[in-house]
Amino acid sequence: MKKLLLASVAALVSTAAVAQDSLPQANSQWFTDAQAKIKEVMARQPNTKRAKNVILLVADGNGVTTNYATRLFMGQQEGGMGDDYVLPYEAFPHLALAKTYNINAQTPDSAPTAGAMNTGVKQLFNTINLNENGVFEDCASVEGNTLKTFAEIVSESDKSVGIISTARITHATPAAVYAKTAARDWEDSVPEGCTAQKDIASQLIDQMKAGVIDLAMGGGRGMFVGADTTLDEQEGTKGKRADGKNLIDEATEAGAQYAWNTETFSGLDLAADKPVLALFEGSHMKYEADRTDADEPSLADMTKAAIEYLSRNENGYYLEIEAGRVDHANHDGNAYRTVTDGVAFAKAVAMADELTNDEDTLIIVTADHEHAIALNGYCGRGSPILGLCYDVNTNTAGGNYKHADEPNLAADGKPYTVIGFLNGAGSVLKEQEDKTFSGSRDDVSNEEAQDKEYLQQALIPMTSETHAGTDVAIYAKGPWSHLFDGTVEQNYIFHVMNHAVQADDAAASTGGAMEATPAAAGTAN
Template sequence: MKNLLIASLAVLLSTNVALTQELPQKDSKWFTDAQARIQEMVARQPITGRAKNVILFTADGNGVGTNYAIRLFSGQQAGGLGDDYVQPQEAFPNLALVKTYTTNGQTADSAPTASAMNTGVKSKNGMINIDETVAEADCAAGLDHQLKTFAEIVSEAGKSVGVVSTARITHATPAAVYAKTAQRDWEHNGALPEGCAQKDIADQLIEQMKAGVIDIALGGGRGMFIPADAKDEEDKGGKRTDGRNLIEEAKVAGAQYVWNDETFAALGDAATTPVLGLFESSHMKYEADRTGEPSLAEMTAATIKSLSGNENGFYLMVESGRVDHANHDGNLYRTLTDGKAFADAIALADELTNDEDTLIIVTADHEHAISFNGYCGRGSPITGLCYDVNGAGVEHTGTPLLSDDGKPYTVAGFLNGAGSVLKQDTQWTGSRPDLTNEQAMDKDYLQQALIPMSSETHSGEDVAVMAKGPWAHLFDGVIEQNYIFHVMDYAVNAK
C-alpha cells in the first residue's frame, strides 16, 4: 500500500511538472521557489521516536504581529528588504495557531498562559499553576489546589530541568516552570499578604533546586533573593523582609552562583549542577543596552551543554522576557532587538541538538496591541516612516505617505500606550505631532498610539507555535494553549 502511494505521488508530481513547464511564469523565481517547496513537503516524514529532550522557547508578547515586525527588522539589519527574510523558527516544519484566552480573561497575562503550557490546563489571570476553581490571591485555597508541572513529571523520570529568562527568574513565565502561587506578584516574602502560609516564588525556586527538580536557573531578579537591608554585588538592595539570603542558602546546598558575564564564563562549557545565575537586581538589560551580562543565546547554549550530560535527557524553558516589556513601553526598537536575540538563541539551540531526539517548540504566551499601517512600499524601515510603493521598481520611492492631517506616519504603531497621539508633553492635544524618519528610528522613540495609557496592553489575538523534532507534527490547525503541554508529555513518553 505504501509503495502504491509513493508511486501515485510520483505520477502526480511528474504530471504537475509537465503542466507547469508550459506556463509563461515558469521561470519566475517566485514560481520555482514554490515548486521546490512542494517537493520538500512531499518528501517530509514525521519523526516518531521518543523525545529525549524538550526545549520550550517563549518570547513573551511575541504574537504573530510582533513576530512579523521582528522578521522585517532582522531582514533589514541583514541588508535586505525584510519581508522575505526567514527567521530560524520560521523554517521549522510544523506550525499551529494558539488560542491564548484564560478561564476568566478574553485577554491573558503571562501567568496563566505559561501555566497552561506547563500543566496542561487553563487557569485564571494572575495565578501560576493553581487550578481554575481558586479566586486570585486566595492564599489558603491556592495551597489546596496546586497543579503538577511538566518539570516535576520529567524530573521524576530522571531528566534534568533548566529555566532561562531575560526577565526576573521569579517573573510569571519562568516561574511557571517551578512555582505554584495564587498571585504572580508574590515574588518575595515581603509581597505575601499577612498570614499567608504560601512560600514566595523565590523561596520556591531554591526549594525546587534543593529537591533536585530545577538544575539550572539563569535570569534576573537578584533582589527577590536577598534581605532588604543587604546589598548585592552591584550595590543594590534586596526585597526580602524575613532576613533570609536565599542565594547563600543555595550555595550552602551546593549550587554554583554566578552574577555577571565573567562569573558566567568561568562556568565553562559543561557546568556541574545546580547553577543559579542572577544577573540583575530586577530584569536583565535589554539586548540593545546589554553590558556585563550574558546574552540569551549564551545562556541557552551553556544550559544545553550542561544539561546534555544527563543520559536521560532534559527539559529546558527559555524566555525572551523583555520583548513584552518593550512592547508595554511602546518602544518598538527594543522589542525588535530583543526579538532578534531570541531568534539567535533558537538558532544556536537547533545547532546544538539533534532533530531525532530533541523536540523544539517556539511560541509566545500572548500578543500585544501592535498594529501596522499601509500602504507601505517594500523596504520601508520597520521602526521608521511608511514610504510610498514604487510602481516602477521593488523598493519604496523614499517619499513618505501622508495621512489626512497632512503628516507622515510610521510603519508600525500601537492601539494604546504611552505614545498616544492624544497626549503630548502631558498636554491633551487631540492632534498628531509631525515626525521625521530620523526621529522615528531613534532607539528611544515611543511609537505613536491611539488610546493614552502609561503601559500598552496585551491583546487576545492568537499566537503561533512552530516546532521540529519528535512528534512536532502533532502541532497543526488552531489549538488551545494547554495542548502544548500534552504534546511535550506525549513526546517524552512515546513508545
Template sequence: MKKTALVSTLALTASMAAAQDQDLPQASSEWFTAGQTTIQEILDRQPNTNTARNVIVLVADGNGVGTNYATRLFVGQQEGGLGEDHVLPYETPEWYSALVKTYNINAQTPDSAPTAGAMNTGVKQRFNLINLGEDAVTGDCRTEDANKLTTFAEIVSGMDKSVGIVSTARLTHATPAAVYAKTAYRNWEDAIEAPGDEGAEAAELGELCPNSKDIATQLIDAMEAGTIDLAMGGGRRHFVPEGTETDEGGEGRRADGTNLIERAQDLGAQYAWDTATAQELTLDGSSPILALFEDSHMEYEADRADEEEPSIAEMTRMAIEALSTNENGYYLEVEAGRVDHANHDGNAYRTLTDGAAFAEAVRVADEMTDDEDTLIIVTADHEHAIAFNGYCGRGSDILGLCYEVSNDGIEHSDQPNMAADGKPYTVLGYLNGTGSVLKEPTEGGNEWTGSRPDVSQEDATDMDYIQQALIPMSSETHSGEDVAVYAKGPYAHLFDGTLEQNVIFHVMHHAVTADDAAAE
C-alpha cells in the same frame, strides 16, 4: 503493498504536474521556482515519532504574529535586505506550525502567568495566578493547597531528566516561574500578603496559609528537591534580605531576612552574577547552577554591554551544554522576557532588537541538538496591541516612515505616505500606550485634546523613540489575538490547525512518554 502503490502514484502525479508547470509562462520566475521548492520540502517532510529525550521550549514573551512579523522585517533589513522576504530560523518548511488561542479561563486578554502555566500543566488557568486549578482565587493564598497542579518539570524530573530555566526577565517573573512555582498571585516574588490585609504579620499569614511560599523561595526549594538543575536570568533582589548589598551595589528586598543565594550555595549550587563568573561555571552537570545577572530584569539587548552580562543565546548555549550531560535528557524553557517589556513601553526598537536576539537563541538551540531526539518548540504567551499601517512600499523601514509604493520598481519610492492631516506616519504603531496622541486635560478642564505630532524618519528610527498610539495608557497592554507555535523533532507534527494553548503541554508530554504509550 497498497501503501507502496499509493506512494508511487503520488510520485508519478507530482512528476506529471511538475512537467506541466514547465509549460506555464511564469515557470521561469524565481517566485514560481521557489514555490515549487517549498512544496517539495513539505512533501519530503516525514513525521518523527521517536520518543523525545529532550524538550526545549523557547518563549518570546509578547511575541505574537504581529510582533514576530515586525522582527522578521527588522532582522532582514539589518542584514541589508528589504525585510519582507526574510526567513527567521524557525520559519522554514522543516518546522511544523499552528495558531494558538491564548485566553485565560476568566480573561479574554491574557496575562503571562496563566498562559505560561497552561503550557507547563496542560490546563488553562486564572488571570494573575500560576499553576493552580480553576477553583483557586487570584490573590487568596488560602485557595492554593487544594488547587496545586503538577508541572511538566515535576513529571520529567520524575523520569530522571534535568530541568533548566533561562530568562532575560527576573527568574521570579511570570513565565519562568511557571516552570516551578505554584502561587495565587504572580507578584508574590519575595513576600506573600494575607487575603484582604496587605500589611499582615508573618505569624498571622502563617496561620492562614501555612504552606504558602513566595516565588523566589519556591525556586530554591525546587533546586533542593532536584526538580530544577539550572536557572539563569535576572531578579537578584528577590533572593537577598533587605539592607543587604547585592553583587552590583543594589539592595535586597526580602523582609524575612533569608539569603536564598547563600542557601543555594549551601546546597552545593554554583553561583554566577556576571559574564565573567558565568564563564567560570562548571557545565558538567555535577552541581546545580544559579545565575542572577541583574537585581531586576536583565538589560535590553540594545543596552547590553558584553562584558557585564551574557546574551540570551549565550545563556541558551551554556544551559544546553550543562543539561545535555544527563543521559536521560532534559527539559529547558528559554524566555525572551524583555520583548514584552519593550512592547509595554511602546518602544519598537528595543522590542525588535530583543526579538532578533531571541531568534539567535533559537538558532543556537537548533544547532546544538539533534532533531531525532529533541523536540524544540518556539512560541509566545500572548500578543500586544501592536498595529501596522498601510500602504507601504517594499523595504519601508519597519521602525520608520511608511513610504509610497513604487509603480515601476520593487523598492518603495522616496516619498512618505501622508495621512489626512497632512503628516507622514510610521509603519508600526500601537493602539494604546504612553505614545498616545491625546493629551491630558489642562487644569480645570475635562476633555482630552491633541493632534498628531509630526515625525521624521530620523525621529522614528531612534532607539528611544516611542511609537505613536491612540488610547492613552501608562503602559501598553497585551491583546487577546492568537500567537503562533513552531516545532521540530519528535511529534512536532501534532502542532496543526488552531489549538488551545494548554495543548502545547500535551504535545510535550506525549513526546516524552511515547514509548510508554506504545507499550500500552
C-alpha cells in the same frame, strides 16, 4: 468503476504536471521556489521517536505582528528589504496557531498562559499553576488546587530541568516552570498569615533542593536577598525581601554554583554535578539594545551554557528559555527595543537548534500572547520597519521594487511610522489641565522614528501598553512535532511535550500511525 476513476485522476494529475511546466510563469523564481517547497514538504516523514530532550522557547509578547516586525528588522539589518527574510525558527517544518485566552480573561496574562504550557490546562488571570478553583490573591485557595508541572513530571524520570529568562527568574513565565501561587506578584513575599504557599523565589530554591530544578539563569537578584543586603557595589541597589533571608546563600550552602556577572558566568563548572543559579541583575536583565553597557551574558550565551550543562544527563532534559523583554518593550511602546530583543531571541533559537539533534530533541518556539501592536499601510517594500511608511513604487522598470522616496501622508498631512500601537505611552492624546484628553499627532522624521528612545504613536492613552488576545504561532521540529497542526488551545503544547517524552519508540516501526496515538486526537479546535 473505482479503478477507472483512479486512472482518470492519475491522468489528470499527470496532465496538470506537464501543463505546469509550459506555463509562462514557470521560470519565475517565485514559481520555482514554491515548487521546491512542495517537494520539501512532500518529502517530510514524521519523527515518532521518544524525545530525550524538550526545549520550549518563549518570546514573551511575540505574537504574529511582533514577530513580523522582528523579521523585517533582522532582514533589513542584513541588507535586504526584510519581508522575504526567514527567521531561524520560521524554517521549522511544523506550525500551528495557539489560542491564548485565560479561563476568565479574553486578553491573557503571561502567568496563566505560561502555566497552561507547563501543566496542560488553562488557568486563571494572574495566577500560576492553580486549577479553576484557585482564587486570585486568596492564599487559602492554594490548598488542594495546585497542578503538577511538566518539570516535576520529567524529573521523576530522572531528566534534568533548566530555566532561562531575560526577565526576573521569578517573573510570570519562568516561574510557571516551578511555582504555584495565587498571585504572580508574590515574588519575594506572601501576605501576612499566608501559610498555604511560599513566595516564588523561595519556591525556586526549594525546587532546586528537591532536585526538580537543576539550572536557573536570569535576572531578579533582589527577590532572593533582604532589604539590608547590597546586591553588588557597581549596581548599588538593595534586596527586596522584607524577611531578610538570603536565599542565594541558602542555595550555595546546599551545594549550588552561583554566578552574577560575565566573569562568574564564564567560571561556572558546567561539568560539575551541582545545580546552577545565575542572577545577573537586581531586577530584569538589560534590553539587548542596552546590554553593551551591562556585565551580563546574552540570551544565546545562556542558552549555550544551559544546553552544555543539561546535556550531561544521559536521560535528557527539559529547558524553558524566555526572551522576557520583548514583552516589556512592547509595554513601553518602544519598537526599537522590541525588535532588537526579538533578534536576540532568534539567535538563541538558532543556538539551541545548532547544539541539538532533531532525532532526539523536540524544539518548540512560541509566545505566550500578542500585544496591541499594529502595522500601518500602504508601505512600499523596504520601508524601514522602525521608520516612516514610504509610498509604493509603481515605476518598477528594471526590477526596482523598493519603495518610492516620498513617505505616505495621513489626512492631517503628516507622515506616519510603519509600526503603531492601539494604546500606550506614545498616545497622541495628552491629559490637559482640566483632566480631559485631547491633542494631535506630532510630525516625525524618519531619523527620529528610528531612534532607540522613540515611542511609536498610539491612540488610547495608557502608561503601559496592553496585551492582545489574538492567536500566537507555534513553530516546532523534532520528535512528534508533527502533532502541531491547525489551531489549538495553548495548553495543548504541554500535551505534545508530555506525549513526546513518553512515546514508545516502537511507534516508529509502524510509521507513527496517528489513530493509535491518543494524544494526536483533537489537534484542531
